[in-house]
Amino acid sequence: MTGRPDRGRSDRESGVRKHVPETDRYRRRAHAGPRSGARHVPLRKVAAPAAQGVRQGPSDMDPFAGPRVRTPSRTGGGRKVALTGTKTVLGLVAALVLALTGYYWVQLAGFTEDLTTVDVIAGGDPGAEPLDGAMDILLVGMDSRTDAKGNPLSDEQLATLNAGEADGVLNTDTIILVHIPVEGGKAVGISIPRDSYVDIPDYGTHKINSAYSRAKNTTLSALRGDGLTNQAELEVRSNEQGAKNLIATVQRLTGVTVDHYAEVNLLGFFDITKAVGGIDVCLNEPVRDRFSGADFPAGRQTLSGAPALAFVRQRKGLPNGDLDRVARQQVFLSGMAKKVVSQDTLAPGSDTLDKLQDAVSKSVVLDKGWNVVEFAQQMTELTGGNLSFQTIPYGTVALDTPEDGSAVEIDPDEVKRFVQGVIPDAAPTGADSPADDPASPAEITVDVRNAAGVTGLAAGVADTLSEKGFRIGDVDNADARATTVVNHAAGEQANGTAVAAALGGNTQVEEAANIPAGQVTVLLGADYRPGDNPLTGSPLLDLAPHPARQPPVADGTCVN
Template identity: 55%
Template sequence: MALTSLVLLGATGYGYGMYNEIVGGYTTANVLDEGAGGPKPADGATDILLVGLDSRVDAQGNPLSKELLARLNGGKADGELNTDTLILMRIPNDGQKAVGISIPRDSYVDIPGFGKHKINSAYARAKATEMRKLRAGGESNQAQLEVRSNQAGAAQLIKTIQGLTGAQIDNYAEVNLLGFSEITDAVGGVPICLVKSVNDSYSGARFPAGEQEVSGVQALQFVRQRHGLPNGDLDRIVRQQVFMKSMATKVLSAGTLTDQSKLDNLLAAIKKSVVLDQKWNIVQFAKQMQGMTGGALDFKTIPTGRPDLKTPEDGDAIEIKPAEVKSFVQGLLGGQQAPPSSGAPSSSGSRPADASNNAITVDVRNGNGKDGLAAQVAELLAGQGFNPGDTKTTAARTTTVVRYPRGEKANADKVADALGGSVTVEQDTNVAKGRVVVLLGKDYKATDGLAGQPLLRLDPPGGVRAQQPPPPRIGSNGAPCVN
């Protein structure tokens, strides 16, 4: 987002000198297969893999100082390198809203050539293998060893993600601890809101409850914390999604793009710690993204099963059903139907969005008495692919029902299932064809069905309804209050 914003500004009059400096100023890596990176991907979307590394070296392979690691609360370099943040960004060819798909770090998946392991070890396993080969071949320059083995790790991670999701990765971007801290510092602060105060020695996160702004090291601490959170890494994913949406809005705002010092700091941070694939045509990408704003960006999480899956070597992991993940990812493209699947929910109760839901328009009537509930339910149903209709307040009622026109009970059943499955479904000749009407009664609680999901269409990872919090309040700074 930062790099694209700078290129856009350069291409529209900021200055030819700065434009050249931007386009030629970042580190690249040869990590993509032949055929990737084309202008119009055949699978219907430009797919970008965004990776957050816990690396203790910069993009050029130089080690970070002890003092800097201490400031970042990065800990001691122990030879391990994990990709603790994985987001697949889908940008449809037809101009629809972009979607960032989070993949939990502990997802138990097949890593080609290594068997089944947690997905955050794919990069590290290939990196370690390549490092041994390079040393055996006589390479002794430590910076070169880091850069070349990292490329092997990134290439392995891309293969793993492609196998899991069915998407063809067209571009790749990674950022390390230092880069994330300095980029957010250059932006000048991102609004967040916490339900409760936190004090975590592992990440260094020490924040009061409520609304606040974070940047630099504090921003890094906010998105890294998982210890001490009710749902561990799954809560961390929601934090990252909320933060990135807020940051995208901030970076693409006029105030950021027209501030000379922020632009200079942003460019310096990108050059130091961001790695992009060698085929990424930044100018072409910038033109494609001219309509992008924070509001044109949603975040979701792949469907997951049980969070305590026992594994032979990796301890507890998150259960993943590849067929469900592929169906979910493909279903996010409105012009394509999701691949056939059983339609059965996973063991956790989560269900991928059905691409055919967008043919069903849902009107919501609030007879519950709780202000704003109709709009909230309509938003959450839209997050499951349903076409939002109108929302109104209606006379108070006791029970919640879903009404449908003659011959369209299947549509109503889909809506009822999305609301929790225990909702009464009944025919109503006054309902127009292609529409479904939801009448919310006093029996509809905020924790029923979809109402247990956070706002802003940030799908809760894990899918275990009993573990999910009620919808968060939105702070006056625009950020949802999260764990």
């Protein structure tokens, strides 16, 4: 291979790495572009698929049977189960997956008549094609105790969802900006942490998950003052204003104009997973967690409804806490996408279509100008696109605020630069100039330094960056440090941000005087965790048609 010693390559191909006293002591000469046939070095141990004979979960598991999901008492002093974004994020992506399998939606006669729509996209013809040809969709997950029509969920529904009692505050648990490039291609979802401390139009600086509820509550007060008493109408009209304010907040933060809006409520994930017949998962060990209601055996099993919620919510009692929860989300997402796209789940004539139509009509809200049938037809033209996820860069996750408690620190200018790196056709913002545009990955040389003391870490990260098109310079060790940082040359912050985005988007980016032009140095600290950020990293959802059926469990992987 050009630019790489044969000895190093043969060692890698044989699966053997020569160890020396240092943790990551070897060097690479810079090479142009990604390596042909490069192999990604695993950055964390992945459990082998369950051995034959492992205890199987019942494929027809009844999500309402037995003690698997513990329903909290709705009276007295019982514990309230917190609603988390992990429940709704999968419902959002499920809805997107189903939308992207456009052929099937086109078959649904009268589907659009049952959808709940809201007038939330400002300016111009709401059905007009975006000027740049691309499409930016804001996907939002709500902790709402009402359905899409504004009707309150029954006590029985809340108990079935294991949702706990309402706390009087409506927040957006999940916020994802999905960019679909012009003429299709690779779509990307940009996740915005719910506690991001940002500027909210008309309300000052607060957590972004309150943008919706602040405008909603203001509107509720005004409508009631005008004498409106119909509760369902109050909900729908105030929710519309909440959505408008959230859209404005996201646009201000990212610099991206939102073309379409999709919102899913608490019922969404529950109903969609049941409609498709559940998703197969695999656990390394049996788990029982009273906080999430998770109570599962080891091995493969099929989950839907309430058990599926518990599976993606659990973090307590797991070896790696939130990291294991992220792994569960990724496996579940991959399984759902593959089941929907590659199997007969949505074959014409299947009763699954009716179930999905019912689930979406109850739980999904779209903007009024979105022609979903036309969108579905456009999506059928995608022949090889993937949907990958990134998370916006952020600072401390324990920022003290005057009114909102602990929040996630956000630099709006850095977010805009990051978004422009992830979405090349995003319009530049006033804070940026042409000089701030990043070079192409092939023009950026990246040195990777292992300051974490983890054997092979720098080598694995270098492989990841190389596969994304960056030129790789030196791969070596560095003095131990606690935090990970990406250093860039003077005036080349965009290059550093582009590299940070390739690593997941949550890495600190700093200018360093000793970095030559066109070069970036990555210092991997003890805090570096591959896949540390929810829904970041390599593409998870292959939405292209599959010639053969594939198992819903992602690569047969068992998780904690």
